[in-house]
Amino acid sequence: MKEILPPKQRIKIPRADMPEQDAAARIHNFLEVNRGLEEAVAKHEAQRCLICNDPKCIAGCPVGVKIRDFVELILDGQYLKAAAKIREDNVLPAVTGRVCPQEHQCEGACVMRKRATPLAIGYLERFVADYERAAGKIGIPERAPLTGKKVAVIGSGPAGLSCAGDLSLRGHTVTVFEALHEIGGVLIYGIPEFRLPKDIVRQEVDNLRHMGVEFVPNTLIGKTIGIDELLETEGFDAVFIATGAGLPRFLNIPGEQLGGVYSANEFLTRVNLMHAYEHGVHDEPVYDCRAKTVVVVGGGNTAMDSVRSAKRLGASRAIIVYRRGLEEMPARAEEFHHAQAEGVEFMTLTNPVEFLGDEHGYLQGMVGARMQLGEPDASGRRSVSLVPGSEFTMPVDVAIIAVGTRANPLIQASAPDLKTNRWGYIEVEKQSLRTSKRGIFAGGDIVSGAATVILAMGAGRNAAANIHAYLATGQW
Amino acid sequence: MFSITDARVIGPEVKRFEIHAPRIAVKQGPGQFVILRLHEHGERIPLTIAGSDPARGTITLVVQGIGKTTRLLNQMEAGDVIRDLVGPLGKPSEIERYGHAVVVGGGVGTAIALPVARALKKAGNRVSAIVGARTAGLLILLDEMRAASHSLHIMTDDGSAGDQGFVTGRLEELIAGPEPVDHVMAIGPLPMMAAVAEVTRSYEIKTIVSLNPIMVDGTGMCGGCRVLVGGETRFACVDGPEFDAHAVDFRNLAQRNSVYRDQERRSLSEFEAHPESDLIQMHHNCRLAHLAHLAAHHAAS
Numbered sequence: 001m002k003e004i005l006p007p008k009q010r011i012k013i014p015r016a017d018m019p020e021q022d023a024a025a026r027i028h029n030f031l032e033v034n035r036g037l038e039e040a041v042a043k044h045e046a047q048r049c050l051i052c053n054d055p056k057c058i059a060g061c062p063v064g065v066k067i068r069d070f071v072e073l074i075l076d077g078q079y080l081k082a083a084a085k086i087r088e089d090n091v092l093p094a095v096t097g098r099v100c101p102q103e104h105q106c107e108g109a110c111v112m113r114k115r116a117t118p119l120a121i122g123y124l125e126r127f128v129a130d131y132e133r134a135a136g137k138i139g140i141p142e143r144a145p146l147t148g149k150k151v152a153v154i155g156s157g158p159a160g161l162s163c164a165g166d167l168s169l170r171g172h173t174v175t176v177f178e179a180l181h182e183i184g185g186v187l188i189y190g191i192p193e194f195r196l197p198k199d200i201v202r203q204e205v206d207n208l209r210h211m212g213v214e215f216v217p218n219t220l221i222g223k224t225i226g227i228d229e230l231l232e233t234e235g236f237d238a239v240f241i242a243t244g245a246g247l248p249r250f251l252n253i254p255g256e257q258l259g260g261v262y263s264a265n266e267f268l269t270r271v272n273l274m275h276a277y278e279h280g281v282h283d284e285p286v287y288d289c290r291a292k293t294v295v296v297v298g299g300g301n302t303a304m305d306s307v308r309s310a311k312r313l314g315a316s317r318a319i320i321v322y323r324r325g326l327e328e329m330p331a332r333a334e335e336f337h338h339a340q341a342e343g344v345e346f347m348t349l350t351n352p353v354e355f356l357g358d359e360h361g362y363l364q365g366m367v368g369a370r371m372q373l374g375e376p377d378a379s380g381r382r383s384v385s386l387v388p389g390s391e392f393t394m395p396v397d398v399a400i401i402a403v404g405t406r407a408n409p410l411i412q413a414s415a416p417d418l419k420t421n422r423w424g425y426i427e428v429e430k431q432s433l434r435t436s437k438r439g440i441f442a443g444g445d446i447v448s449g450a451a452t453v454i455l456a457m458g459a460g461r462n463a464a465a466n467i468h469a470y471l472a473t474g475q476w
Numbered sequence: 477m478f479s480i481t482d483a484r485v486i487g488p489e490v491k492r493f494e495i496h497a498p499r500i501a502v503k504q505g506p507g508q509f510v511i512l513r514l515h516e517h518g519e520r521i522p523l524t525i526a527g528s529d530p531a532r533g534t535i536t537l538v539v540q541g542i543g544k545t546t547r548l549l550n551q552m553e554a555g556d557v558i559r560d561l562v563g564p565l566g567k568p569s570e571i572e573r574y575g576h577a578v579v580v581g582g583g584v585g586t587a588i589a590l591p592v593a594r595a596l597k598k599a600g601n602r603v604s605a606i607v608g609a610r611t612a613g614l615l616i617l618l619d620e621m622r623a624a625s626h627s628l629h630i631m632t633d634d635g636s637a638g639d640q641g642f643v644t645g646r647l648e649e650l651i652a653g654p655e656p657v658d659h660v661m662a663i664g665p666l667p668m669m670a671a672v673a674e675v676t677r678s679y680e681i682k683t684i685v686s687l688n689p690i691m692v693d694g695t696g697m698c699g700g701c702r703v704l705v706g707g708e709t710r711f712a713c714v715d716g717p718e719f720d721a722h723a724v725d726f727r728n729l730a731q732r733n734s735v736y737r738d739q740e741r742r743s744l745s746e747f748e749a750h751p752e753s754d755l756i757q758m759h760h761n762c763r764l765a766h767l768a769h770l771a772a773h774h775a776a777s
């Protein structure tokens with residue numbers, strides 16, 4: 001049974017460490033780095049929670065996972081119930097436990113942060129989700145009686161998946177259309193196996209199938225089927241657009257067309273979706289990085305995933321080139337630490353100004369320049385500018401551009417009456433997620449711009465609630 | 477799963493397939509393409525839609541076996557299935573009434589040029605088609621091209637069929653001929669398209685080429701298919717594949733297309749030495765499809 005220690009003692013317990021694959025070994029494979037907590041360790045960690053009356057952690061979680069309650073269930077040893085508790089607000093706990101930027105969300109808000117270190121909420125979330133999966137007893141909630149209403153979801157990333165799950169539970173018939181051949185969006189094609197094993201995503205997708213969701217891959221809405229056709233001829237009563245922010249941004253500097261210069265999306269798609277790291281078994285190639293110098297431009301999660309993938313593909317030097325300082329890097333703290341342990345080099349306050357090629361049009365070098373930080377702008381971010389005369393040249397074999405993405409205009413091009421803002425993101429009514437077109441809702445990265453898995457899931461849930469209300473009343 | 481309803485060899489290492497893909501069959505326009513993946517471990521490759529039969533729900537692909545994936549595909553027969561197929565991708569050709577339109581097809585490019593020629597003819601253009609190949613045995617789809625044009629010009633390097641010479645030579649003659657050329661569409665190997673662009677540039681004749689950069693997703697997500705057109709980066713899978721020939725940087729495209737040459741050679745030679753494992757993958761698919769079909773049948777009855 002639950003042993004409750006007085007708060008003073010709880011605070012003295014050191015935060016659990018995540019067991020991980022040794023850095024020297026893991027740079028030669030794509031297996032998951034974090035191994036997960038043992039049951040006893042998880043229980044011990046749960047002891048640290050102060051079970052606050054006013055749990056600040058919950059406010060820090062974008063979907064309001066009932067953290068205190070699930071931690072109490074862990075203390076009770078009721079792991080399946082703990083998982084079910086999380087699922088009330090978050091349908092992909094095995095995913096978010098691994099990829100949420102906890103330090104800015106739940107753990108960033110935990111009161112323990114001020115006094116010692118925050119509760120390892122992410123580790124615990126992952127623990128119960130993995131426990132549930134290993135037990136083969138995923139607590140799939142009961143489905144409401146069929147309503148006879150049909151909803152089309154476009155895109156199978158976290159926004160699309162969570163919306164589909166919720167609507168299906170409410171008794172609607174949901175079809176998810178996905179352009180690629182695999183379901184999962186960025187969870188499949190972007191985030192690498194060593195951070196998020198694909199089996200986890202596949203299992204979550206299977207759960208949704210069992211909940212009655214139908215998945216149709218290889219279908220590009222706007223091309224294979226027009227968005228208006230979904231409502232007019234395909235018999236759908238409502239549509240949720242969750243197509244993500246998949247258009248890669250480039251630097252627009254000379255030499256970006258050279259062979260050996262990739263967008264992070266292309267590099268990661270080849271490596272993850274197409275398994276280029278198993279070339280020989282899988283057919284899709286990726287440039288042979290062995291004994292090569294690979295630079296990755298950018299400082300976010302995408303940049304970390306690219307540079308660590310390059311390291312695993314055998315790069316002799318894998319270097320992050322980032323125009324601001326380490327403190328400004330938007331990547332999850334854990335990814336930065338893992339990258340560092342794996343021997344990734346960091347060239348901060350540096351930006352490429354040109355890529356240099358050989359006579360065959362292949363990348364050979366990079367001209368970089370030093371950057372300096374200026375005053376914070378209105379959004380609080382410090383501006384950057386080039387230090388005049390600081391240019392230098394270095395040899396580089398592969399360059400991966402990870403400086404963000406924009407809205408993919410494909411859907412909008414097929415529906416010119418769908419309102420978008422000046423960056424091409426779809427405009428929605430804040431509360432209802434309604435677009436300018438009747439019956440069509442949108443959410444996730446295609447509305448917010450590139451954000452996080454949990455925010456996309458939150459948007460998907462919110463959309464499901466609003467779509468449900470619309471289907472019930474027919475009022476727009 | 478997409479089943480092959482008909483497959484026939486129409487030239488050396490060139491095969492024409494009819495594939496059941498009803499949604500694409502009704503949606504496709506000339507110049508658009510699909511991306512397919514043969515089996516679980518396969519790569520994604522783009523292939524142009526050479527025609528369609530909406531009533532039967534099929535599309536036509538014409539495939540030249542040049543590397544592992546296309547050679548494996550060319551071993552498939554009617555009844556086999558392709559695991560993944562998405563489309564129609566890219567923008568359809570801009571078809572207008574230009575007047576005298578010349579369609580130039582080189583090698584397997586002839587198959588891609590065919591639907592464009594048909595559409596130009598239907599739109600009321602006078603269509604001259606020029607098809608070229610090294611030698612007679614490599615010419616494909618002559619009858620179809622003849623039907624899709626008002627006059628067909630056949631050119632071979634060795635004179636073994638039609639007239640001896642290059643397609644560009646005949647193009648020059650047509651331009652100098654009695655009927656002014658208003659529009660040119662060229663599809664074939666990169667050097668051929670680049671040469672056509674050079675010919676028409678000085679005459680300022682609007683010329684369109686269909687580019688074939690290496691693609692992955694075909695949806696604008698990876699940027700791998702980027703080409704330089706008029707000094708700007710364009711994504712061939714969503715902005716193209718057809719572009720103004722006079723603005724295209726062909727050299728850059730040729731260089732980008734050769735990035736994986738070593739790996740491609742290795743894959744091909746491994747495949748040719750041991751085709752079994754891939755063939756098993758393909759037929760594994762078929763069996764699954766068969767079982768799924770049986771299950772569906774069972775459920776229905």
Ligand SMILES: Cc1cc2nc3c(=O)[nH]c(=O)nc-3n(C[C@H](O)[C@H](O)[C@H](O)COP(=O)(O)OP(=O)(O)OC[C@H]3O[C@@H](n4cnc5c(N)ncnc54)[C@H](O)[C@@H]3O)c2cc1C
Pocket residue numbers: 099100101154155156157158159160177178179180184185186187190191219220221222242243244245246268301302305332408410411443444445446450451452453454456
């Ligand atoms: C490499 C990488 C690492 C990241 N790491 C993290 C992390 O550690 N933690 C975190 O919280 N966030 C991370 N993110 C961000 C997070 O993944 C995204 O914010 C989130 O996936 C957005 O979800 P979404 O459902 O809006 O779209 P996506 O996940 O982008 O999914 C959109 C899907 O729609 C499909 N699609 C697009 N257009 C069409 C169409 N016309 N028809 C049919 N289908 C279409 C796409 O193929 C795609 O599968 C990362 C992102 C990347 C790229």
Ligand SMILES: Cc1cc2nc3c(=O)[nH]c(=O)nc-3n(C[C@H](O)[C@H](O)[C@H](O)COP(=O)(O)OP(=O)(O)OC[C@H]3O[C@@H](n4cnc5c(N)ncnc54)[C@H](O)[C@@H]3O)c2cc1C
Pocket residue numbers: 509519520521522523524525537538539540541542543544545546547584587588687688689690691692717733734737740741744
């Ligand atoms: C829009 C478009 C339409 C095309 N239409 C046709 C067609 O109708 N019929 C036809 O026979 N061929 C067509 N191609 C070319 C065809 O895609 C390539 O021949 C095929 O991908 C080669 O694959 P492989 O494994 O057999 O050969 P590989 O040995 O892998 O490659 C041989 C060469 O093909 C090119 N190539 C390789 N992989 C890709 C890829 N993923 N995407 C594009 N090019 C690649 C490269 O230039 C490479 O050097 C088209 C290409 C594009 C971009």
Ligand code: SF4
Pocket residue numbers: 060061062063064065067090096097100102105106107121122125454
């Ligand atoms: S979903 Fe993310 S932010 Fe919310 S509790 Fe879980 S790990 Fe923390």
Ligand code: SF4
Pocket residue numbers: 048049050051052055056057058067068109110111112119121
């Ligand atoms: S704020 Fe921290 S200590 Fe308090 S309930 Fe939440 S996790 Fe536990």
Ligand code: FES
Pocket residue numbers: 690691692693694695696697698699700701702711712713714
């Ligand atoms: S093929 Fe990926 S963007 Fe065109």
